[in-house]
Amino acid sequence: MAAGWSVMDAINRNSKAAAEERPKARFRTRDISVKKMYSNDMNFYSRQDIEELSNLILAVGLIENMAVTYDPCEKGEYRIISGEMRWRALNLLLEKGYSEFEVATCQILTPAEEHEEMVQIIVANSYRTKNIKDQLEEAQKLKESLQYMKEHGLTLQGMKLDGKKIRDVVANIMKLSGTKVAQIDGINSNLLPEFVEQLKEGKLTFSAAYELSGMSKEDQEEMLKAHEEGEAPTWKEVREAKRAEPEEVSESDTLPGQMEYPKDYEESEGEEESDQEEEPEHEEEWEQAHPESITSLCYSCQRYADCNVKTGTCENCDQYVNKAEAEKTDEQRYDEEQAAIDRETKRKLQEREQEEKMQHLPSDDKKKTIRLSCDTFDRIRNKTQTFLIVKSTEISESSTIIAMEFREGRATGEQMQLRVNHLEDSSTSSALVDGYCVIGIEEA
Structure with missing residues (x-):
């Protein structure tokens, strides 16, 4: 992830004059009918299960306010900046007859320039779990909007973009590493549309898509034709196709009777060995292997140096190898x-x-010692059990015994003294066999 700049700085640190005039922890809100709001055409995110969200709102209410801007048109009065899924869920509840959900408390944002509004929408959706389709579109729209704002001297919530690397700003907003943002940008810029669709549909892995984006359009088209009727190409197939391109050797480089070597033989041999070292043992999946959480799992991984996603936000990974243990x-x-x-x-x-x-x-x-499980030990200590069945050897009425607590065959160190206040054995009860007795106990 990019260092030295944070989108939160851009949102929270405006110019000194503006900071003095604007409240630090307050914003304008208004209760607005959902019927007066309308969808934002710039919102490109995938729609999740609205039915499930409406049931959640019905159960616990609307937990988070929506954000809107006042811009009347034939669709309505307030355009939604953040909370379109909540708005759709509230409309669904209205259709089902829950009229109490018609009015929602909304944050009122000042109307912004088109590209700045796009950035606002993306920042407002930073919490959601995004599929690869959302990530590709998000990176593309962020890059276009921020580039436009930088070239035209526009600010991001008062923060100038001069001197800022657009890729670093995009990485910070998307909460991704600069490496991954660069790979996504390569896919958006160079990958054939047919392969892009396969990637969005989950037929093509991210690793294979990134390798394909490094090939020429002609080579990509040949690869597409080779897989027209079959499955999408794998990472290994793409890598092998890129390696298979032969180097042409002209006749002028050889003499009659001389063995023909490729041009710069020693260099090419060294490169081949280097490539073999870099090639992973199996294809690396991008999404499933790297869930999100603030931990340092990656830094203890033996494969960290060769991983194509170096991050500090991974808590579990199907390719993780503990470096300390492995070495x-x-x-x-x-x-x-x-x-x-x-x-x-x-x-x-x-x-x-x-x-x-x-x-x-x-x-x-001298006192008789008996072993008790943790459960029995606790029941006796809590006075919910007042008897035990034990061997009658060396136990008599009014004697004192020591009970020791054991867990999984091991002593825990806990013990207590028990006084025998009653005793029944085979001589007094036909239900007991010789050598065993039932004793009434209480903690001494």
Whole structure:
């Protein structure tokens, strides 16, 4: 992502004079009938499930205000800048008879020049999840609008665009890396329309589309003809097609009886080896591999240097390889395994030592020790269980026993003393077998 400039700076930092006159955290709002609003022709984003959104608004209300600008025409009075899906959902609720949703609170924006309004629409939609079709159109429209504004001396919310790289501004607004924006721009500028449609429909991967955009129009047309009746070309097929172009060697470069080598043989051989190193093992998918979240997962990945999407906003990736784990030597792995064995051995020795101490207490203070699961231990401590079934050895009425808590076969260190207030065994109850008893208990 571009550094040194932020679209939030452009939105929040106007000239000093304007900043003194304008409130910092307030804006004009007005309750407006949805029937007076009309759709913005410049809104190019895909329509999501309006039915689902209307049900959500019906359940919890309209959580976020819409933004409109006053521009009366035959369609209505207020043109929508932000919130077209919410507007459509409110109209759907009206059609179903929910008249209480006719009026919505809206932020009133000052009418802007056409290209500045396009930027406002894109910034207002920065929250949404976008498919590749939306990203291609968003990057193209941002580039055109910002270029126009820069050339005509227009400002972005008071911020001059002079001295700013348009690609960096686009990357910042779209929350993408400059590399990806450059790749999208290459696709928008050079890829055949037929391949662009395949990309938008999900038939062509982003990686393959970007490789195709680096080919001449003639080569792209040949590739298109070769796949007219089949599936879209894969990344590997495009790469192989680009490598397959032979280098012509003129007769003047050779002598009779001399073995023919390609021109600049040593250089071409070096380039071939370099290409083989750069070629990934499998085709890289662009969208599915890089979800969004603020983490530093990419920087710990072994493939970071070769990845075509270097970002600090990835929390999960189907191509992630932990660099620290992958680069461990056999000696390091062996040391870790031995350390884990040593810790487990130490824990077992401590448990055994603790049990032996309990077994060797003086006869007057010696107490029976029993093991309890975490659930049973908690029920007894909370007084929701007042009995236990145990072996009757060394247990008698009015004796004291020690209950130790165990989780998955390991002592947790928690224990409590229990007093036996009642005892039933096979001599007093025919339901019990020899060697076992039911004891009534309470915490001592």
